[in-house]
Amino acid sequence: MYDSVLVPTDGSDHAARVAGHALGLARWFDATVHVVSVVDVSAAGGVFDAGGVSPAFVERLEDEAAAAIERIETMTDTDRVRSAVLKGSPAATILEYADENDVDLIAMGTHGRTGVNRYLTGSVTERVVRQSDVPVMTARVTERSEWAGGYDEILLPTDGSEPAAAAVDHALAIATRADATVHVVSVVDVSTVAGRPTIVAPNDILAQFESDAETAVETVAATVRDAGLDVETHVRKDIPSQGLLEYVDDHDIDLVTMGTHGRTGFDRVLLGSTTERFVRRAPVPVLAVHPTAGSEPN
Structure with missing residues (x-):
């Protein structure tokens, strides 16, 4: 690759x-x-x-x-x-x-x-x-960003979009060589669904977006399993960049592989601005993959 x-x-x-x-x-x-x-x-x-x-x-x-x-x-x-x-x-x-x-x-x-x-x-x-x-x-230089010879836990965020899917092959190629567990995570942006951070989203709308997120996660997880790798899945409700940062800390993630753009509209997750905010604050290395960079491992 x-x-x-x-x-x-x-x-x-x-x-x-x-x-x-x-x-x-x-x-x-x-x-x-x-x-x-x-x-x-x-x-x-x-x-x-x-x-x-x-x-x-x-x-x-x-x-x-x-x-x-x-x-x-x-x-x-x-x-x-x-x-x-x-x-x-x-x-x-x-x-x-x-x-x-x-x-x-x-x-x-x-x-x-x-x-x-x-x-x-x-x-x-x-x-x-x-x-x-x-x-x-x-x-960036943090306590957790130094190369230690490999990766044990790799985070692969997804929102089900094609841009997010571009990162999958790269995550799998690296995880295969590292024999790492892949964490497939989708974050439902509650504040965007509601329109304003102070407004609570209607339960039926929120349930639909959670269902979509679960489908997106399971689709990617199936690909990970087919590659013979261990996988963990999770759907959470949060502001995307914040939710991903918390996941990195909670699960001792060593590397994050993510798309640089995602859906537009209420259920967007991996927008370029979200990736940029995440990159600035991530305590571990981040591999950002543009939609045109998706390819099969060789």
Whole structure:
């Protein structure tokens, strides 16, 4: 499923943290690893630098980028590593590199350096998650986000939509190699069903959405069982991002694999905004899968 993995880095601990997971997956899938660092000369020079930046300043930025790459390279145990210092707008440059090099997975930290040379900030990562046609794994430095050699519990949220279904194959491919239990969960957004958080939804409407959620969960669970994996199912009523975060804590989840978009309307769950909110707060790595990225494992 993953023949080529891209790890953008700025040398930060957040970038190194997600790189541990990316390199672990690369070993499992025998993938080539691309490690890149983007030098954004325009941003580094500042909006008030009308005279431009000096060659020495650009060289210093390139040296910092090369050092950031070297930090990730020291973590690898394979010779299938390609590295490059790139120049340009970070998000656009990362996406362009991924496209030109047939990358199957991008792994980015959710926060990076502060200051003029930052680029792995949440907004840039969210832009890549939103625009990438390939899955994007994100992670930040928390007590639970360090690569420990595998995953025991993988959370797979679903709302029954095709975008949510795009994440299923990726979750199964990783769970198969990790021999992990897959948790298939659907969250009924009670506040959206009611129209306002302070209004209680009619019981018949709520019951219908719960029934739909249970059907969605069982459909995915059947696919998980067919793959020979252990599965746990759950339907809960909550605000989606909050409900998923609580589930992660309550069930010691190691990895979350989720679609970047879901249904629109009352029963939406996996909207891009929900995924983005979840990514910002998740204590464990999140693999966000765009609808176009769904594919059969190989």
